């Protein structure tokens with residue numbers, strides 16, 4: 001293996017990093033920005049989106065960029081920075097975000113910052129779905145895929161850099177940079193403290209309403225791959241390569257699919273991948289430095305030329321190949337064999353449910369025999385195990401549907417006695433921007449009851465790993481929350497930011513007479529009427545609201561559907 005250019009990273013001397021690109025020295029007048037990942041180094045260095053944006057800036061002499069992680073604070077004065085850009089992947093990341101603000105002496109609330117503080121923005125899955133509970137902690141969000149919008153942000157900023165007033169500067173950026181959502185530029189009114197939103201109004205006539213999420217049309221220019229390989233990353237010394245972005249299948253709960261839908265008439269397909277030639281070229285270059293390759297994407301096997309990639313990988317000796325989950329109906333014997341040869345012990349299949357009627361309800365168009373066949377292919381390939389991913393609490397689900405998932409896994413066990421079966425399971429959390437955004441979440445008690453059905457029935461069949469009902473609930477009230485929750489988030493943070501602090505935070509605020517927002521069940525467990533103004537409606541969903549609502553309804557004849565596998 002040859003050696004790539006290396007350089008000591010920003011206060012990362014203890015880590016061995018290999019750069020797969022040549023950084024360019026910034027000029028004296030470059031825009032100073034810190035790319036912040038609100039989690040430890042080892043997680044940040046496995047986040048492809050974060051690293052790719054860092055690389056993009058690190059080769060631009062107009063930008064002086066550095067990295068900051070939750071466990072790597074720097075001695076830099078934040079007032080020397082012009083921007084802090086945060087990658088915001090999970091709701092609970094807000095705890096680390098507020099920790100970082102505290103460490104740098106940056107006011108928590110955007111309204112309290114001065115012009116000399118950096119402009120703080122976030123991008124990633126949370127802002128793309130519903131940034132509202134976090135609206136008061138950021139100056140703005142970038143909605144959509146970041147690669148092109150970052151370029152536009154930097155271009156616009158260079159024009160307005162000398163504006164002395166912070167609000168005026170953000171106003172200019174919000175009007176000029178597509179996909180930039182600045183919460184402070186919008187007023188939100190409510191139907192009373194316990195009620196839903198009555199109006200969302202831009203403060204100035206030139207502020208966009210709604211903000212259009214930004215998607216990339218030509219993926220070939222932006223195939224993401226690990227730019228810096230690190231021995232301390234979770235995917236240690238691994239070249240991650242993005243094979244597909246988005247997914248065309250539109251399972252009704254799935255953000256990975258709906259967040260990638262372009263506006264009606266845009267012609268942008270919800271699943272996009274680069275050409276296989278380009279993907280192979282990236283791998284060919286990367287394997288000069290590592291023998292581990294991870295294929296990324298919501299559904300890598302959906303790439304129309306995935307078999308060609310398998311042929312290429314099959315011909316390589318000594319490569320370790322891993323992947324995120326595969327879709328049952330795109331799995332072939334060749335794909336299973338390729339991963340076995342690449343050292344995989346098991347593959348993951350996201351089936352969500354074992355019940356035919358629930359598959360129809362969520363638009364997961366798989367058939368029972370296809371799932372059995374996929375497991376058989378894994379056995380035949382010589383894989384040790386299969387990991388299924390399931391969900392409980394899907395809309396209109398019954399205990400019988402959950403039992404059918406257990407029955408299905410028992411059938412897999414019977415057909416493939418040597419295959420180890422794992423079941424990863426979580427409860428359904430309605431996500432903003434999907435057709436199920438109006439649907440209720442089930443209570444923690446019912447979640448535990450349904451998890452117990454699985455555990456009881458699968459005692460001798462599968463290793464069942466269920467998520468925490470409390471954690472799913474936490475995600476649920478935030479994923480459909482509004483900006484009134486910022487008060488709760490601050491108290492939750494002050495109490496230590498563990499899941500157990502949520503109820504205590506609410507109780508304390510209530511006792512102090514400071515609750516001027518609905519209770520948390522109102523956010524998490526309530527079915528929302530179609531005509532309710534949703535907190536995230538200042539962001540374009542891509543699909544008109546009435547069409548999305550219709551897609552979330554039960555399919556025709558659902559009420560009479562039988563409980564079968």
Ligand code: SF4
Pocket residue numbers: 247248249250251254255256257298299327350
């Ligand atoms: S197949 Fe998977 S990635 Fe695609 S929409 Fe369904 S759940 Fe999402």
